[in-house]
Amino acid sequence: MDLTEKEVEELQEQIIIIYKVIDQNNTFKSFYYQDMDVEMPKSDSNLINELDKLENADEILRKCIVELEEMKQNKKLEDKIFYEIIAGYDLRDLYEKYGIKEPKDLDKLDIKELLKVM
Numbered sequence: 001m002d003l004t005e006k007e008v009e010e011l012q013e014q015i016i017i018i019y020k021v022i023d024q025n026n027t028f029k030s031f032y033y034q035d036m037d038v039e040m041p042k043s044d045s046n047l048i049n050e051l052d053k054l055e056n057a058d059e060i061l062r063k064c065i066v067e068l069e070e071m072k073q074n075k076k077l078e079d080k081i082f083y084e085i086i087a088g089y090d091l092r093d094l095y096e097k098y099g100i101k102e103p104k105d106l107d108k109l110d111i112k113e114l115l116k117v118m
Helices: 005-032 046-052 057-073 079-087 091-097 103-108 111-116
Strands: none
Touching: 005 046, 005 057, 005 079, 005 091, 005 103, 005 111, 046 057, 046 103, 057 079
16 A cells, blocks of 8 residues: 555545544434434435445444554554544544534545555
8 A cells, every 4th residue: 555644544534534424423413313224314415425335334434543553653454543543533523634514525625535545
């Protein structure tokens, strides 16, 4: 994989943003819609809607975040470090850095461009 340190950092930040949104949606679903046979409202973000179709999107994103941290530190890490990584980022700062003001702005993230390098 030929990503620069900056590209790895940006990819990780963007995946953290997406993870937090997915995690928040899952919490919302489990709290308000538990044991109900009702379809959840769609997000304004196509990216989030696509990830919501996956059964384990949050797990996949967690693994990506840890793997990117391993790339940054150049060593194998335990999965339990995930929450330490997440705690190191302020979501408000990331939203501001990437110009996210509303859910549809998530579609502006250039993750696809960064992943093309891989």
